[in-house]
Amino acid sequence: MKKHNFSAGPCILPQSVFQKASEAVLNFNGIDLSILEISHRSKDFVEVMEKAQALALEHLQLENKGYKALFLQGGASMQFLMAAYNLLEKKAAYLNTGTWSSKAIKEAKLFGELVEVASSKDQNFNYIPKNYSIPSDADYFHCTSNNTIFGTQMKSFPETDIPLVCDMSSDIFSRELDFSKFDLIYAGAQKNMGPAGTTLVVVKEEILGKVSRQIPSMLDYQVHIGKDSMFNTPAVFSVYVSMLTLKWLKDQGGIKAIQKKNEEKAALIYREIDRNPLFTGFVANKEDRSTMNATFNLTDESLSETFNNLWKDAGVNGLNGHRSVGGYRASMYNALPIESVQVVVDTMRELEKRA
Numbered sequence: 001m002k003k004h005n006f007s008a009g010p011c012i013l014p015q016s017v018f019q020k021a022s023e024a025v026l027n028f029n030g031i032d033l034s035i036l037e038i039s040h041r042s043k044d045f046v047e048v049m050e051k052a053q054a055l056a057l058e059h060l061q062l063e064n065k066g067y068k069a070l071f072l073q074g075g076a077s078m079q080f081l082m083a084a085y086n087l088l089e090k091k092a093a094y095l096n097t098g099t100w101s102s103k104a105i106k107e108a109k110l111f112g113e114l115v116e117v118a119s120s121k122d123q124n125f126n127y128i129p130k131n132y133s134i135p136s137d138a139d140y141f142h143c144t145s146n147n148t149i150f151g152t153q154m155k156s157f158p159e160t161d162i163p164l165v166c167d168m169s170s171d172i173f174s175r176e177l178d179f180s181k182f183d184l185i186y187a188g189a190q191k192n193m194g195p196a197g198t199t200l201v202v203v204k205e206e207i208l209g210k211v212s213r214q215i216p217s218m219l220d221y222q223v224h225i226g227k228d229s230m231f232n233t234p235a236v237f238s239v240y241v242s243m244l245t246l247k248w249l250k251d252q253g254g255i256k257a258i259q260k261k262n263e264e265k266a267a268l269i270y271r272e273i274d275r276n277p278l279f280t281g282f283v284a285n286k287e288d289r290s291t292m293n294a295t296f297n298l299t300d301e302s303l304s305e306t307f308n309n310l311w312k313d314a315g316v317n318g319l320n321g322h323r324s325v326g327g328y329r330a331s332m333y334n335a336l337p338i339e340s341v342q343v344v345v346d347t348m349r350e351l352e353k354r355a
């Protein structure tokens with residue numbers, strides 16, 4: 001039987017997507033060839049790329065609003081430097097909410113002056129800073145919508161006149177937002193959209209072409225836009241599986257419907273974390289808790305072996321916290337069914353009975 005997969009990334013994808021993807025490896029679209037052996041410029045694959053781009057914009061309600069969707073390589077980590085390369089002329093403003101923001105800041109510093117508007121580093125990133133001000137003369141403001149490692153999530157975004165750039169790697173397509181407030185959104189596929197190997201970049205074209213530096217072709221958003229994500233060979237399989245997942249999401253009723261399910265899953269586990277005296281949540285303020293990654297600890301470390309055996313015996317995978325936080329992390333991406341969350345909650349209750 002398939003395990004209850006709480007892995008933080010790469011992570012669970014819909015079972016029907018795995019099924020279709022495996023069929024396409026053997027015989028894609030009934031053309032008697034594998035998707036892995038056809039040209040990325042063939043009609044069959046160009047359709048996949050176009051569909052994936054269209055579905056991404058449709059889910060985000062950004063069609064006909066001046067945005068382009070790209071499927072690039074290099075992961076979200078490449079976007080840390082690519083965003084700065086393309087947008088940073090003099091000065092950029094960053095909000096530091098954890099490991100990923102810190103890495104983005106480190107890369108951007110190579111390109112200009114960097115203003116860290118606020119940071120939650122003082123409390124090991126267990127909250128989202130609020131009430132900071134953003135310098136209006138910065139070229140852009142960058143934030144990370146969901147902190148995959150620490151389990152915090154931004155529930156609102158600052159109002160600013162400068163371009164808004166957001167790393168949405170771990171909560172893209174999980175909740176409704178006014179995406180038109182953002183000028184550049186990027187997300188590594190492997191958290192909520194598809195397999196590792198491709199990164200979705202959604203960019204408002206009007207913010208590009210404003211820096212004076214020369215940009216190498218592979219790092220230039222305008223080059224990739226000009227070639228419709230086909231400047232070089234794209235990660236064909238990752239793009240295909242992402243397209244299948246975006247189609248699946250549409251069949252589920254889109255972001256609105258999946259958000260409701262994600263909130264139910266999150267409520268289920270946080271209710272137990274708050275009720276059960278053996279557990280404590282990692283995030284300081286309830287309003288900052290992530291619906292995607294719930295982080296928690298045992299109040300009595302000596303119970304860890306018993307608890308670990310309980311959830312492993314129940315068929316649960318990937319519940320250990322990130323090494324920088326410890327404890328536990330339940331990653332509940334779109335494809336994770338609520339039944340899996342119930343299994344973890346049951347093991348938490350079972351531990352309480354035994355302790």
Ligand SMILES: *Cc1c(COP(=O)(O)O)cnc(C)c1O
Pocket residue numbers: 009074075076077078100144146147148167168169170188189191
């Ligand atoms: C996983 C993750 C990254 C890193 O993604 P890569 O594709 O491995 O480079 C960046 N940002 C966030 C928020 C993440 O969750």
